[in-house]
Amino acid sequence: MNDRIPGSMTASVLLTSPARPYPLLEGRFSPFDQMGFRFTRGQDIFTMQEHAHFYGLHLMAQNIEAPARVLEFPSLNDLERELKAGDFSILGITTNVFNLQVVAEMCRLARRVSPSTTIVVGGNGTRCLHDEADRTLQQGRDYDHLCLGDGIAALRDLLGESTHGPVTGRLPLCGSGLPWLSPRLAGNSGIILSGLGCTTRCPFCSTSAQHGGKYVEIMDGHAIFRAMKQYWRTSQGLNFTCIVDENFLNQPDKFQELGRLIRDDQEFGLGRLNYLAFASADHVSALDPEELLLAGVDGLWIGVESLFTRLAKRRDVDMKALFEQLHAHGISTVGSTIAGFDFHTPESLDQDLDYYTSLSPTLQQIAILSVIPSTSLWHSMRQAGRLMGSGDHQQSHLYGETLQYRHFTHQELARRVDGAYRADA
Ligand code: SF4
Known part of the structure; x- marks a missing residue:
């Protein structure tokens, strides 16, 4: 522009x-309540609620x-x-x-x-x-x-302003909890935007496609550190911060720099300055959990995707051992998996979901494969004439029907996904 x-x-x-009013996803979920919609979905009275902002x-x-x-x-x-x-x-x-x-x-x-x-x-x-x-x-x-x-x-x-100035930010807190314990969900976590996009280019990944497979840095390690401290100085109810960066450990210099700043900090230090980050399995498994703790990592979102995937980021990674090690060190996990790949038959999907459940992620995302422009998967499905509901934007979410699956109807997949959430409860 x-x-x-x-x-x-x-x-x-x-x-x-x-x-507002915004459309309810699947006719029942607020799209802005990620706890109810995906992370603690289907867990009866233990399904949490979230309030969020447009950061x-x-x-x-x-x-x-x-x-x-x-x-x-x-x-x-x-x-x-x-x-x-x-x-x-x-x-x-x-x-x-x-x-x-x-x-x-x-x-x-x-x-x-x-x-x-x-x-x-x-x-x-x-x-x-x-x-x-x-x-x-x-x-x-x-x-x-x-x-x-x-x-x-x-x-x-x-x-007409300078585009090179530093980026700072103290964003409104988001919060989550059990609605029957507290009718008002007070803010307890702070969001810090580190960067956009991911260079790993998984074929189904819309955030990577959105930025053309490039990484766009918004905040460097020092800016993240300042934002983190600002939250702790000004927010009494804060529990943790979340660094928004699709694959934070794919930025090793930034990760190391932030860890050093946190360890050297005299005001809060490692006792307080912890964070949740997104990271792919190859980067996480390359580090000792002690290193992660010493860098301030409190939780990691890891894309499990599938036991059968050939994605490079999962190659040679023993997911079971990885999740066990992280949990043993007190590092919480968000595990995400996808149902409905072409290689999924009814039998192999059951096996895959059992495997995913056995990882016992702290929070979970069990999605149905969806295709969003302009991922490479979307292009290949369009070429194959397998896109569904073109122009029906209400289907463009984690559980929507956006393509014809090879071995399932969408209804069958939805039923299996709901079953897996129940099994993980
Ligand atoms: S590693 Fe994660 S963020 Fe990066 S392209 Fe793959 S799915 Fe997307």
Whole structure:
């Protein structure tokens, strides 16, 4: 994006999430309650609930010089009121795939109410626009700019600000818990955005595809460390921080630097500065769990994917031993697996899900294989004529029906996945 906003010196920015009401996934789950939807799904009274925020919007607002206002879950009326009151130069809307319809409505509203406002649409829902058959949002008619990557750099560029300044952020806390223990889920974890994208390019991975298989750094080790300390200084209810980076241990220098800063810190040190990170099995298994602990690792999200996969990141890794070792060292795990690969027959899927359950991850994600533009899997399924529900954005989630499976109906897969969640309870 390099069409600067006229009069950038006096520009102001409105950043918003998709408007409410948002669609319920599978007709029953809030898409913004990741605990209920996936991590503790199907565990009866032990299913947790989560409240979350639109972290990217807050981070962008905190890292541009122009005054900015953030709206989370506005109604269309709220948005109209803000647009009329604010005379905003830029409206930035973030979207998930399943929110695209309402985002199209928001764009139309903004065009009508505030025609001089430049509309920028970003977020992971923009990946659907790689499908040229998808006409939900169109440049010119609905929006002026699409932001496919780093939203801070894109906004700074649009506003004529330096794109090289450091990124800082203290984002609202998210929180999770058992709803019957506490009706109000207080914030207990802080989010830190380290980077976008992943160079490993697993064929089904939409976040890697979104960034063209590249890694985009948002915060270096020092910036992450400062953000972490800021959380601990200012948030009494904080339990841990989560470093958002698709494959954090794939950035060894950053990981080591952060670990050194944490160990040397006199104010909080290793006793407090712990974090959850995402990491692929090959990188985790290359390190001794003691090294992970000494770098501040409290929990790891590891893609198990499948016992039968040939993905390079899993090759030669004994997952069972890895999970056991991590748990023995007090490191919690989020394990994610996928049902419905072409190599899955009814028998091998049972074997795979049993194997996954035997790892006893602390939190779990048992997904149904889904294809999202523009992953390489999506391209091959499109070529094979196996895409389902093209244009039905409500299906674009972990349990949706996006392709014809080789050995299952979608209903059969859903039943097996629900059974595996129950077995893991
Ligand atoms: S390692 Fe994880 S984040 Fe990276 S491409 Fe594979 S699935 Fe995506």
